[in-house]
Amino acid sequence: MNILFVANFPIEDNKGGVQRVTATLAEAFRALEIHVFYLSLSSGQTQTIQGVTQFFLPDGSDLQREVNQHYYATLLRENAIDVIINQAGIYGHVMSFVSRNLPKGIRLFTVHHNCIRCLQENYKNIVKGGVFGKIAHRLDYAWFWKILLWKHKRKYGTYFRNAIAQSDALVLLSESFIPELKTYLSSWPENKVAAIYNPAPFKVHPEALYGKENRLLYVGRVEYTQKQCNLLLPLWKAIHQRFPDWHFDIVGGGSKLKELMALATEDTLEHLHFHGFTDPKPFLEKAKVLVMTSSFEGYGMVLVEAQAYGVVPIAFHSFSSVSSIIEDDKNGVLVHPFDLESYIEKLAALLENETKRFPMAQYGQQTVTRFMPDIIAQEWLHLIHSKT
Structure with a gap:
């Protein structure tokens, strides 16, 4: 089997x-002797990334x-691609590109790497934190948000509907x-929507349960909207x-890092x-608790990484x-x-109850x-074979 991953970036x-x-x-696929290729939807020179050819x-x-269309068709043919895993998302221009004129027999799976309902629930914050933030702050009226929300639901409804169809x-x-x-969406074919967790890109570290220090940890982008x-x-x-x-380590860069540092000094x-x-590993090895304050996430892989290190x-x-990751008061809060x-x-x-924290870790x-x-690879193979 030959699998092509398509992404927006290298x-x-x-x-x-x-x-x-x-x-x-x-x-994980390569360990099962499956041939894997990458296609980045950006310009660049063909390269090899840890044994995988990236186009x-x-x-x-x-x-x-x-x-681009000709290049894509040639790539699929010359590498005898059987399966395309579209990691670039549901957006119209991406779906139009990856699904157009696919040869018979190639299976296409589109992954949505974000939450669903939270896109609507947090819509106001997303808009205010985006490129039209200044306009949104000036027009902070009920009618304005009602119109924008209607447009948002219509746009994303089209995205999801087309991604499922294509x-x-x-x-x-x-x-x-x-x-x-x-x-x-009011309805969709049940056999055309599936759920598979992201694979954890790290191992469990039992030794990291010990030698912890009184440290809290934040890992992620330093910004306010999400x-x-x-x-x-x-x-x-x-x-x-x-x-x-106790100490608190903030690991990550972002648009609000300098502002946050200035406020902390003030x-x-x-x-x-x-x-x-920077690499969060040394901090995960020492920290006892990881804090996340996000208004939404697609998955929150940093939570899983923390658990792997006994945080x-x-x-x-x-x-x-x-709730797929954290069982409240059992392996997190x-x-x-x-x-x-x-x-x-x-x-x-x-923090004050070590006898509670350690069993949770x-x-x-x-x-x-x-x-x-x-x-996770086996779950993907089960889905792929079900579409044969």
Whole structure:
């Protein structure tokens, strides 16, 4: 079997998100002697990434150009591709490109790497934090948001409907997302929507359960719209007053990093450490608790990574797939969105009770095994063969 992964950007396994899970799944397929290729929907030179050939379009600026269409058709033919896994998403220009004039017998699976209902629930925050944010702040009226929400539902309804129609299956990241499609669609063929977890691109580290320090950890982009990093400072101010011997490490870069650092200095917050974009492994080895303040996530792989290192995660129950990872008070803590006072109290209860935290960390490492790449690869193969 020959599988082609299509992505919006070059696949680099040391990067985060879609790139990392794609490289992980590709490695699991290769271990089963399946041939794997990458196609980046951008310009570049053909290269090899850890044994996988990565192709680029002749002109990544416009997918619909004839030169790109011809290149894609030739690539499929010359490499005898059997299966396309579209990691580039449901968007119209992508679906039009990957599905156009596919030779008979090639199966196409489109993966949606985001939540479903949360796109609507957080729509106002998304718009305000985007390129039209200034306009949205000026026109913050009920009628304005009603019109925009109607347009949003219509647009994404079209995206999902076409992705389902043009693919052998639309693949979501959690079973909980399937019924949420009703946010945008009245119905769909049940056999054309599936759910498969992202593979965990790391191993469980039992030794990391021991030698922990009194450290909290945040790992991710430093921005406000989705990650809500503006909550990290008031959270830490309240926690540090009650636990003065604890430290808080913030690992990640982003548009609000400098602003957050300035606010922390202005507020003279102690034991707060900004590390920018760097390898989180040394911090995961030391931390006892990982904090997530996101308003939404497609999956939240950092939660799984924390559990693999024996770090107990705490997060808002603001996207349905989080309950696929965190079993509340068993391998992590869930907080009603977006109750910061409750978040602080639940976090404080975790920090002051080591006899509760350690068993949660142990159980977290056990639950991570369901995301192991070999298991996820077999689920993909079951789906692929069901469409033969």
